[in-house]
Amino acid sequence: MTLDEKRDVKRTITEIEPVSVVERAHHMKSAGYRMVEMHCTRLADATEVNYAFDLAGDFQVFRTRIPDGGTLPSVTGIFSCAFLYENEMQDLFGVRVTDLSVDYKGRFYKLRTATPYHPGACDDAGTAAAPEAAGKEG
Amino acid sequence: MILLNASEWTRVATGILYVLLAPLFGGLLAGVDRRITARMQGRKGPPILQPFYDVLKLLEKRRVSVNKLQNFFIVLFLVFLVFTGTLFFSGGDLLLFIFAFTLAAIFFISAAYAANSPYSSIGAERELLQMMAYEPMVLLTAVGFYMANGSFKVSDLVVAPRPAILLIPMIFLGFCYVLTFKFRKSPFDLSTSHHGHQEIVKGITTEFSGASLAWIEIAHWYESTFLIALIALFFVWSNPLSIALGIGVALLVYFLEILVDNTFARVKWQLAIRSAWIVAGVFGFLNLLALTLMRGGK
Amino acid sequence: MANRTVVPFGPQHPVLPEPIHLDLVLEDEKVVEAIPSIGFIHRGLEKLVEKRDFIDYVYVAERICGICSFMHGMGYCMAVENVMGIEIPRRADFLRTTLAELSRIHNHTMWMGLLADAFGFESLFMHSWRVREIVLDVFENITGGRVIFSVCKVGGMRRDIDAAQAEMLLTALDRVEKELEPLISAFSQEYTVLHRLTGVGVLSKQAALDLGALGPMLRASGWSLDTRKLGYAAYNDLSFDPIVETAGDCMARTQVRIRETLQSIDLIRQAVPKFPQGDIAAPVKGTPSGEFFARLEQPRGEAIYYVRGNGTRHLDRFRVRTPTFANVPALVQTLQGCQLADVPMLVLTIDPCISCTER
Numbered sequence: 001m002t003l004d005e006k007r008d009v010k011r012t013i014t015e016i017e018p019v020s021v022v023e024r025a026h027h028m029k030s031a032g033y034r035m036v037e038m039h040c041t042r043l044a045d046a047t048e049v050n051y052a053f054d055l056a057g058d059f060q061v062f063r064t065r066i067p068d069g070g071t072l073p074s075v076t077g078i079f080s081c082a083f084l085y086e087n088e089m090q091d092l093f094g095v096r097v098t099d100l101s102v103d104y105k106g107r108f109y110k111l112r113t114a115t116p117y118h119p120g121a122c123d124d125a126g127t128a129a130a131p132e133a134a135g136k137e138g
Numbered sequence: 139m140i141l142l143n144a145s146e147w148t149r150v151a152t153g154i155l156y157v158l159l160a161p162l163f164g165g166l167l168a169g170v171d172r173r174i175t176a177r178m179q180g181r182k183g184p185p186i187l188q189p190f191y192d193v194l195k196l197l198e199k200r201r202v203s204v205n206k207l208q209n210f211f212i213v214l215f216l217v218f219l220v221f222t223g224t225l226f227f228s229g230g231d232l233l234l235f236i237f238a239f240t241l242a243a244i245f246f247i248s249a250a251y252a253a254n255s256p257y258s259s260i261g262a263e264r265e266l267l268q269m270m271a272y273e274p275m276v277l278l279t280a281v282g283f284y285m286a287n288g289s290f291k292v293s294d295l296v297v298a299p300r301p302a303i304l305l306i307p308m309i310f311l312g313f314c315y316v317l318t319f320k321f322r323k324s325p326f327d328l329s330t331s332h333h334g335h336q337e338i339v340k341g342i343t344t345e346f347s348g349a350s351l352a353w354i355e356i357a358h359w360y361e362s363t364f365l366i367a368l369i370a371l372f373f374v375w376s377n378p379l380s381i382a383l384g385i386g387v388a389l390l391v392y393f394l395e396i397l398v399d400n401t402f403a404r405v406k407w408q409l410a411i412r413s414a415w416i417v418a419g420v421f422g423f424l425n426l427l428a429l430t431l432m433r434g435g436k
Numbered sequence: 437m438a439n440r441t442v443v444p445f446g447p448q449h450p451v452l453p454e455p456i457h458l459d460l461v462l463e464d465e466k467v468v469e470a471i472p473s474i475g476f477i478h479r480g481l482e483k484l485v486e487k488r489d490f491i492d493y494v495y496v497a498e499r500i501c502g503i504c505s506f507m508h509g510m511g512y513c514m515a516v517e518n519v520m521g522i523e524i525p526r527r528a529d530f531l532r533t534t535l536a537e538l539s540r541i542h543n544h545t546m547w548m549g550l551l552a553d554a555f556g557f558e559s560l561f562m563h564s565w566r567v568r569e570i571v572l573d574v575f576e577n578i579t580g581g582r583v584i585f586s587v588c589k590v591g592g593m594r595r596d597i598d599a600a601q602a603e604m605l606l607t608a609l610d611r612v613e614k615e616l617e618p619l620i621s622a623f624s625q626e627y628t629v630l631h632r633l634t635g636v637g638v639l640s641k642q643a644a645l646d647l648g649a650l651g652p653m654l655r656a657s658g659w660s661l662d663t664r665k666l667g668y669a670a671y672n673d674l675s676f677d678p679i680v681e682t683a684g685d686c687m688a689r690t691q692v693r694i695r696e697t698l699q700s701i702d703l704i705r706q707a708v709p710k711f712p713q714g715d716i717a718a719p720v721k722g723t724p725s726g727e728f729f730a731r732l733e734q735p736r737g738e739a740i741y742y743v744r745g746n747g748t749r750h751l752d753r754f755r756v757r758t759p760t761f762a763n764v765p766a767l768v769q770t771l772q773g774c775q776l777a778d779v780p781m782l783v784l785t786i787d788p789c790i791s792c793t794e795r
Binding site: 175179180256259260263325401404409 | 556
Binding site for chain 3: 011034035036037039041042050052057059061079080081083084091104107108109110111116117
């Protein structure tokens, strides 16, 4: 029993499949929810992606798992502000996001090491992270 | 050896005195300005002599410039400003004075364009817009002096039978309004200001450093000296004591400029031009119209 | 065809002390495109949680940002406390609320000064910061620190506010309120200020929501959303309504922040007499296991603190989503089509804190 349950603040976490992410985002958008945030957590052999939405205090989190080497469909077509979070995922976790509206191609964060939360993610995936850009900034 | 009569000797002497003393006066004025501004903002402020320390330090610093041409333009800017002021103090023609002044400003703007940086280019563009804004009023001022006392020559105006202010009070007010542009004070410090802008840094002066920047400072001292003198000219007539009166009023106007600087935000150029032209139109033309009617009635 | 220039705005911009970079594509003085980039000083503080003891990490969390330092510590503590099922003493909740609201006053008065500086009103800038100084003195008296106080800890608070300090706090608030008066009239009535703020950078109600804008940015566009209404800490016991404006322009955002400053003064005045007696910290036993999303309203908007523990003293994941990060899309939207002279105003009205953004 957490304190927030005592105060009757709702927080629900639902697990979904990567393929249904876009559909779910559409659903939340039409229900009037606003996008609160997206973030990743690194698991042993996969990356967990969380989408958080809110409508008048009803906090809904959708969670999906991207196995290493997998891709994630972008929700920027529905929530345009998601481009920041999705670029962050690409740069820090090496998650490959498809159909990103504004793709910084690994230059969103100027990092010394690519994808610090998941070292080596871009080597096997062969994606965008750009060490030469990072080198110049450093 | 050219023979000069006494009044001509006086004119040469005041011209030379101007060249020698104007930086001193302008620098002190800038120092007092900074002190008063600081007090208005609840700060203690720098020493009165701080502008001189700044310039001396700038002169010792290495000059970094993108384009050699910009330093050349700055030298011309300084030379022409000194020339402009000398014209005024040696009793020259007011119209020539105004056009020499504009020419000096154009050299300053060319220097900023030569630097080829987005900040100074936009600053230079804004400076041009500012010139568009204040020039009509400045020209009307010259015309006003002529209509009031029948001469464009400063040497004649200082011995006029009555002070110009009695005949062209509205032009005086309009002129004070556009002075805010020339002194680079809020709300009309669009192209550069004493502290940085957020969008264009120091605007027109962004790309100058070391001795070039020191020259710009010194040029501004010359400039503020003859602007003060120009305000004083409104109050001067054949009575020699009136010069003291004129300088007193001019310093009061300067104080009001500082007050205005501290009570207004910077406006955008559209409003700056519009308001300056409205002021020129209303104050300038009405005053000239009134003068013409008075003359016609005689 | 107008002349196109690219003005680089930041990160080493001499007058913008924040490392955000905007490429402003100009046609004369009109901005036709703005491309943001951040990440110049990314510090990896979220990653650091894997190396630090979860109790010690509060100090790191507080250093995410200097201005909302207290609230970052508080958000992290709230998340960890919820994961561990610690119920902190009510007095600690009230102390946290008081310091959080003081931080809001600190932030908003500082912001007013920065805004005044952005439109070239130097004396207003100086006077706004003078008001902020009063709040900093209060902080110093109560916590011993002026910017980063480290008084929040997992389980409660480190320092109490005694009766004399509460008295001093209320007197200081009276002074703040009195000194704010002329500033507020300058911000709301002065002709040139109105000229620079009214109708500039309008964000429609729908766009504000779609772009994920937060805090004063969202409330200025007509949304009555304030995370404090969820009733964390002591907000359940205080009466207040979110400050809402409808115009959505820079003026509305300024007004929201000004009224919030006054609201914060009111909230502290409500809270201080209600301080319950008792301890200021609960004992902390064991290690966190589980996950939690904590949310709180920072001066700049809602912040999210996500914590996942694995039963050891090192957390698996700590994630903080700061308000500035979420406000960037709205900023980019308002920048398009504005005048170059409006850019500082627009950047300022999201109250950018890049230190927060670059956790």
